[in-house]
Amino acid sequence: MFTISFVAVLLLTITKITASTITDPIPFGNERLNDFFFVKNGTIFHQFNHGAYGGTPKIVVASQYTYVEQMESSIDAWMNRATGYRQCITSAKQRLSTMMNIKNASDTVLVDNASEGINVIIRNLDPPLGPSDYILDLSIAYGPFKGLYQWLGSRYGVKVLEVPIQWPVTGPASFIDPITAALKANASTIKIRAAIFSHVSAYPAVILPVKELVELFHQYNIPVIVDGAHALGNIEINVEDMSDVDYYFTNTHKWLYSSKSSAILYVRRDHQHLYVPAPAVVDSAMTEDFETRFIWTGTRDRTAYCAILSALDYRQSLGGEERIMKYNHDLAQYGGQYLSRLWETKILSPENLQSSMTNVQVPTNNLTICQMVVGQLYNTYNTMVSGASSIAPELGDIPCYLRLSAQIYQEQNDWHVLGALVLKLLKEFNSYMPEKKPSRF
Numbered sequence: 001m002f003t004i005s006f007v008a009v010l011l012l013t014i015t016k017i018t019a020s021t022i023t024d025p026i027p028f029g030n031e032r033l034n035d036f037f038f039v040k041n042g043t044i045f046h047q048f049n050h051g052a053y054g055g056t057p058k059i060v061v062a063s064q065y066t067y068v069e070q071m072e073s074s075i076d077a078w079m080n081r082a083t084g085y086r087q088c089i090t091s092a093k094q095r096l097s098t099m100m101n102i103k104n105a106s107d108t109v110l111v112d113n114a115s116e117g118i119n120v121i122i123r124n125l126d127p128p129l130g131p132s133d134y135i136l137d138l139s140i141a142y143g144p145f146k147g148l149y150q151w152l153g154s155r156y157g158v159k160v161l162e163v164p165i166q167w168p169v170t171g172p173a174s175f176i177d178p179i180t181a182a183l184k185a186n187a188s189t190i191k192i193r194a195a196i197f198s199h200v201s202a203y204p205a206v207i208l209p210v211k212e213l214v215e216l217f218h219q220y221n222i223p224v225i226v227d228g229a230h231a232l233g234n235i236e237i238n239v240e241d242m243s244d245v246d247y248y249f250t251n252t253h254k255w256l257y258s259s260k261s262s263a264i265l266y267v268r269r270d271h272q273h274l275y276v277p278a279p280a281v282v283d284s285a286m287t288e289d290f291e292t293r294f295i296w297t298g299t300r301d302r303t304a305y306c307a308i309l310s311a312l313d314y315r316q317s318l319g320g321e322e323r324i325m326k327y328n329h330d331l332a333q334y335g336g337q338y339l340s341r342l343w344e345t346k347i348l349s350p351e352n353l354q355s356s357m358t359n360v361q362v363p364t365n366n367l368t369i370c371q372m373v374v375g376q377l378y379n380t381y382n383t384m385v386s387g388a389s390s391i392a393p394e395l396g397d398i399p400c401y402l403r404l405s406a407q408i409y410q411e412q413n414d415w416h417v418l419g420a421l422v423l424k425l426l427k428e429f430n431s432y433m434p435e436k437k438p439s440r441f
């Protein structure tokens with residue numbers, strides 16, 4: 001009798017342990033900091049700037065290193081055979097395409113980053129851009145892209161029609177309305193060769209209504225390039241459900257945790273011509289099709305592309321995309337609301353336009369002071385936020401706001417600490433200025 005019940009209890013315990021090992025998810029929060037290389041200074045460390053450069057987990061870097069070894073130990077096979085780096089590219093494209101709902105992975109190529117993606121497309125439009133052509137972008141375009149458009153202007157005479165976006169945004173109409181107005185006013189008199197906008201903008205960071213905007217531009221027969229630099233791993237991407245978008249690219253080294261430099265570029269089949277889009281560096285005969293044209297990059301180290309596979313595996317081990325994105329999204333929501341209440345300022349977008357980044361106005365009217373606060377946070381408190389930014393008077397007049405990224409290695413407490421530090425520093429600089437008069441006084 002005793003033996004039987006003992007065995008039964010033992011069996012039950014074993015079953016329980018096994019079940020819990022399978023079902024209990026890995027906890028998110030500060031414990032996950034150990035998965036990354038972050039250097040803590042004492043106990044203080046708060047990273048709110050994942051959106052800028054991403055962050056690659058140790059396990060992903062370790063796997064990349066095994067690919068470096070494979071490359072160096074069998075260099076000829078690595079470069080020339082299907083078993084070399086080409087295999088990484090094929091598998092990564094396949095898995096990413098499935099994730100992004102792209103029907104045929106042959107319509108994608110891997111590139112270094114979003115900037116390479118835009119260069120590959122815009123400098124290779126067919127026919128090439130010339131002095132009678134316009135490209136349309138938004139006032140919130142990523143700064144370096146505006147640099148590219150300027151360069152196109154001085155080199156080829158290309159002109160830019162920039163649509164102003166007002167802040168705070170209140171919903172999809174904040175984008176659809178000004179773009180509709182610009183198209184109505186200008187589309188029949190100037191030749192707009194392409195429209196470019198972000199899926200998740202950089203500064204301030206909000207989600208744009210991609211499907212509706214693509215449809216709108218297509219009504220005017222304008223091809224659309226969507227910059228998804230901040231999208232993959234942050235929000236769901238469904239390329240099939242984007243009204244036949246012409247071009248789409250997204251980094252994998254930001255929110256997806258892969259190694260730096262890795263990104264994927266989708267080009268709709270009817271935009272794949274004999275010689276274009278061409279890779280940023282052309283160094284082989286351009287007779288192959290779109291997909292193969294991009295594969296050969298000589299001695300360029302492509303192990304970052306291989307590491308996409310381990311980044312995806314790491315995310316699976318954490319419970320998968322939905323769990324990660326939900327945690328980050330909810331934390332960004334919580335953090336934005338907490339800070340805007342504490343600071344008595346506003347968040348620059350409603351929840352339905354927010355991803356895992358939130359933009360909160362800082363309670364000061366002095367951008368220089370705000371930048372000093374950011375500097376102090378970094379130098380003294382090991383706390384990383386995006387550089388302090390402002391919004392021009394004609395676009396909403398926000399003297400200073402911070403773009404803050406939520407991540408699995410944070411907890412609500414990180415946001416509490418940030419809130420208190422910013423207030424303390426502003427008061428030290430004698431520049432604390434809440435937007436509204438606190439009603440309790």
Ligand SMILES: *[C@@H]1O[C@H](CO)[C@@H](O)[C@H](O)[C@H]1NC(C)=O
Nearest residue numbers: 103104105106107269289291
């Ligand atoms: C994908 O496109 C390639 C290149 O055109 C083609 O050979 C292949 O059959 C397509 N695959 C599917 C599943 O449609």
Ligand SMILES: *[C@@H]1O[C@H](CO)[C@@H](O)[C@H](O)[C@H]1NC(C)=O
Nearest residue numbers: 112113114115116144261280
């Ligand atoms: C993107 O990659 C290209 C090509 O490697 C590089 O020249 C460029 O500086 C990179 N830009 C960013 C923003 O990472």
Ligand SMILES: *[C@@H]1O[C@H](CO)[C@@H](O)[C@H](O)[C@H]1NC(C)=O
Nearest residue numbers: 134160161182185186189190
């Ligand atoms: C676009 O239309 C507006 C309103 O008619 C006009 O003021 C502006 O000059 C036009 N822009 C261009 C580039 O033609």
Ligand SMILES: *[C@@H]1O[C@H](CO)[C@@H](O)[C@H](O)[C@H]1NC(C)=O
Nearest residue numbers: 365366367368369372429431
């Ligand atoms: C903002 O702060 C800086 C640094 O203290 C100061 O030099 C500047 O005059 C201030 N600007 C305004 C508009 O108050």
Ligand SMILES: *[C@@H]1O[C@H](CO)[C@@H](O)[C@H](O)[C@H]1NC(C)=O
Nearest residue numbers: 041042044378379380381382
């Ligand atoms: C560590 O933090 C202290 C203040 O908490 C600061 O004085 C020191 O410079 C920091 N050291 C490094 C290496 O960041």
